[in-house]
Every structure is written in structure tokens, then in C-alpha cells.
Amino acid sequence: MRFAKRMDHFSEGIFTKLLDIKRRRLDNGQPVIDLSVGTPNIPPAPHIMKALGEAAADPANYIYAVNDQKELLQAASDWYRQRYQVELNPETEICSLLGSQEGLAHISLSIVDEGDLVLVPDPCYPVFADGPLLAGAELYYMPQKEEHNYVIQLQDIPEAIAERAKFMLVSYPNNPTTAMAPDSFYEDLIAFAKKYDIIVLHDNAYSELVFDQQTCGSFLAFPGAMDVGIEFNSLSKTYGLAGARIGFCMGNSAVVSMLKKLKSNMDYGMFIPIQKAAIAAISGDQSDVARVRSIYEERRDMLCEGFAKLGWPISKPEATMFIWTRIPAHYDTSEQFATDLVTRAGVIVTPGSAFGPSGEGYVRLALVQDMDQLQQALHYVEASGMLIPEELSR
Numbered sequence: 001m002r003f004a005k006r007m008d009h010f011s012e013g014i015f016t017k018l019l020d021i022k023r024r025r026l027d028n029g030q031p032v033i034d035l036s037v038g039t040p041n042i043p044p045a046p047h048i049m050k051a052l053g054e055a056a057a058d059p060a061n062y063i064y065a066v067n068d069q070k071e072l073l074q075a076a077s078d079w080y081r082q083r084y085q086v087e088l089n090p091e092t093e094i095c096s097l098l099g100s101q102e103g104l105a106h107i108s109l110s111i112v113d114e115g116d117l118v119l120v121p122d123p124c125y126p127v128f129a130d131g132p133l134l135a136g137a138e139l140y141y142m143p144q145k146e147e148h149n150y151v152i153q154l155q156d157i158p159e160a161i162a163e164r165a166k167f168m169l170v171s172y173p174n175n176p177t178t179a180m181a182p183d184s185f186y187e188d189l190i191a192f193a194k195k196y197d198i199i200v201l202h203d204n205a206y207s208e209l210v211f212d213q214q215t216c217g218s219f220l221a222f223p224g225a226m227d228v229g230i231e232f233n234s235l236s237k238t239y240g241l242a243g244a245r246i247g248f249c250m251g252n253s254a255v256v257s258m259l260k261k262l263k264s265n266m267d268y269g270m271f272i273p274i275q276k277a278a279i280a281a282i283s284g285d286q287s288d289v290a291r292v293r294s295i296y297e298e299r300r301d302m303l304c305e306g307f308a309k310l311g312w313p314i315s316k317p318e319a320t321m322f323i324w325t326r327i328p329a330h331y332d333t334s335e336q337f338a339t340d341l342v343t344r345a346g347v348i349v350t351p352g353s354a355f356g357p358s359g360e361g362y363v364r365l366a367l368v369q370d371m372d373q374l375q376q377a378l379h380y381v382e383a384s385g386m387l388i389p390e391e392l393s394r
Contacts, residue, residue, distance in 0.1 A: 065269030123355035200229030
């Protein structure tokens with residue numbers, strides 16, 4: 001059998017490897033606390049589940065959806081107007097996604113040809129790079145460095161690279177670094193994209209998970225943003241609908257229309273009951289959003305303060321459902337530390353190297369377990385003694 005050369009770019013995903021380790025431990029009767037994959041464990045608000053359940057009980061809703069329902073597109077338009085002060089035409093500037101991951105995996109197919117250059121953050125969520133690679137693109141990594149608060153330094157991108165670039169992906173609040181970007185970054189980003197004729201995709205999946213009374217808006221709210229790009233948003237974390245796979249592509253009508261054309265040849269649309277759940281989420285009572293945010297903030301505080309007491313100081317993230325931190329000084333690599341952590345303490349985290357070259361030396365922890373499980377994770381790590389260098393433990 002012969003397979004596509006494009007698959008040579010990919011190896012087994014890190015999350016699959018971590019899942020295999022988890023299964024082996026569980027099969028051996030060993031405890032595991034999984035802080036690796038960002039899988040929310042907070043269910044949707046009751047009115048969202050009710051809308052989904054009622055729609056799923058209607059036999060008429062089991063046909064192909066084919067297109068987004070007008071009610072869904074209008075609800076998304078109203079959501080962006082009310083939440084982000086962004087005006088969007090529901091017919092031409094909004095397209096649903098079967099989760100942001102699906103959109104990120106496929107949109108490059110509608111923009112780049114083989115050999116085109118795409119700018120991606122480093123470190124970045126893996127599909128930011130994988131999507132362009134699937135389309136045959138060449139990647140240029142834009143470093144997100146700790147000394148710059150993980151904000152991309154656009155002025156450091158070489159002129160020759162910027163002139164070749166066709167497409168770029170940016171995301172703040174950022175996964176995995178948890179960083180937020182100042183308004184000045186978005187102003188510079190829009191000017192940069194206009195100067196070099198680059199299409200911008202801004203992933204805004206974590207705008208509601210911002211802590212310490214801070215707030216976050218939308219890339220599309222900045223003057224000129226609609227001229228150069230689009231924004232992805234997701235209902236997975238904010239509304240607890242991760243498994244339902246609901247996301248949106250919004251912004252520049254030309255980019256949106258090309259993605260719609262591509263998707264019309266790839267799928268038959270979002271299951272109608274899930275569209276109904278999405279409508280209930282973004283147009284219904286929003287009070288549960290604050291509750292979800294407070295749960296993640298409480299989990300953040302427990303883990304950061306708990307690990308600091310054990311000798312692993314971690315700065316509290318400003319946003320997202322993750323913690324991004326340097327590995328303890330007595331470890332050489334992030335994979336070595338992550339492997340030791342699961343082997344000795346039964347706690348799974350994601351090595352920073354899984355997110356790109358600049359991720360080495362860091363790990364990402366996902367705040368996806370209840371408080372009692374997080375407390376247990378701290379206990380397991382303390383009991384393992386692994387945060388104390390071996391020469392000091394003798």
C-alpha cells in the first residue's frame with residue numbers, strides 16, 4: 001500500500017501518546033489525574049441542555065442540515081454585537097464550524113496552495129501548524145517569548161518572509177501560553193497585514209475565561225480588522241459544549257465565502273439539535289458564563305498556590321483554562337519532566353515541546369478536574385518527592 005506524502009509531516013499526536021500512558025496506568029490499577037487535554041468537565045447550563053434535548057426528540061430534526069439555519073446565523077450576529085460591539089452580516093460574514101478544530105484544520109485548504117508560506121505562532125496549539133501543513137504550506141514560526149509576555153514581535157519578522165506570507169494565525173488569550181495581547185498589538189497586526197497583503201485568522205476561543213476582573217474583546221472590533229481577516233470563536237469552553245463541536249468563523253466576507261464553499265463539499269452541516277443548543281447558549285441567559293469563569297479561576301488559584309508551597313513557583317495565568325510554566329530547574333527537558341510526573345506521581349500534563357520549538361522547557365496544565373482531584377494531584381506530587389532535586393533529597 002502507498003499513502004500520501006503529506007502524512008510524512010505528522011507523527012502520533014502527543015495527546016494520543018498521553019492517553020495511552022493513562023490507559024496503561026489505569027489497567028494496572030494505578031491512580032491517574034489527567035491535566036493534559038483541555039477537555040472541559042463543566043456541563044452546559046440547564047436551558048442549553050433542555051434546548052438540545054427537546055430538539056433531539058423531534059424526528060423532523062434528523063435530516064441533513066446542509067446549511068446553517070437563519071436563526072443560528074442571526075443569533076451569532078446578535079451575540080457579536082452585544083458581547084463584542086461588532087456588526088456582522090449574518091448571511092455573508094458568518095459561517096458555523098464543527099468545532100474550531102475542524103475549521104482550523106480545513107481553512108488553509110481554501111487559502112493556500114502548495115508551497116505558500118503561512119505564519120504561525122511558536123509555541124502554538126498544534127492544529128495551527130497542522131492545518132497549513134495539510135494544505136502543503138511552508139511554515140514560518142513567529143516566536144512567543146516569555147520576555148515579551150508571549151506577544152509576537154511583528155517587527156522581528158524578516159521583510160522577505162513577510163512579503164512571501166499569504167496567511168497568518170494569531171490567538172490571544174493564548175493557548176498554550178495563557179497570555180493576553182494589548183490593543184496596540186492588534187493595531188500593529190492590522191497594519192502589518194495590510195502592508196504585506198496577508199490574511200489574518202484570530203482564534204478567540206478563550207475571551208470569556210479572563211480572570212481578576214479583566215475583560216477581553218474581539219480582534220474584529222479594531223478598525224480595519226474586517227478588511228484583512230476573520231476570527232474563530234467557540235462554544236466549547238464558555239458554554240460547556242465541547243463534545244457538541246460548535247464554532248464560528250466570522251469576519252471578512254471573501255474569506256468566509258471561500259470557507260463556506262469548501263465546507264459545502266466536505267460536510268452536510270451541523271446537526272440541527274446542536275444548532276438549537278448553540279442558539280440557546282449565545283442568545284439565552286448569560287449568567288452562567290460568570291460562574292464557569294469563577295470555577296476556572298478557583299482551580300487556577302489552588303494549583304498555583306499549592307505547587308508554590310511544594311517548591312515549584314508558578315505565576316497565575318491571566319486567562320484561559322490552562323497554566324503554562326517552566327519545568328523545575330533540575331529537569332533538562334519538558335518531556336523528561338512530564339514522563340517523570342506521570343510515572344512517579346500519576347499526574348499527566350502536556351510537555352511544552354508538543355506545541356513547537358519554543359515550547360521546550362515548559363509544560364501546560366489543563367484546569368479540567370474538580371477541586372478535590374486537584375488537591376489529590378498536589379498530594380501525589382508531594383508524596384513523590386520529585387520536585388526536590390535528587391542530591392537534596394539524600
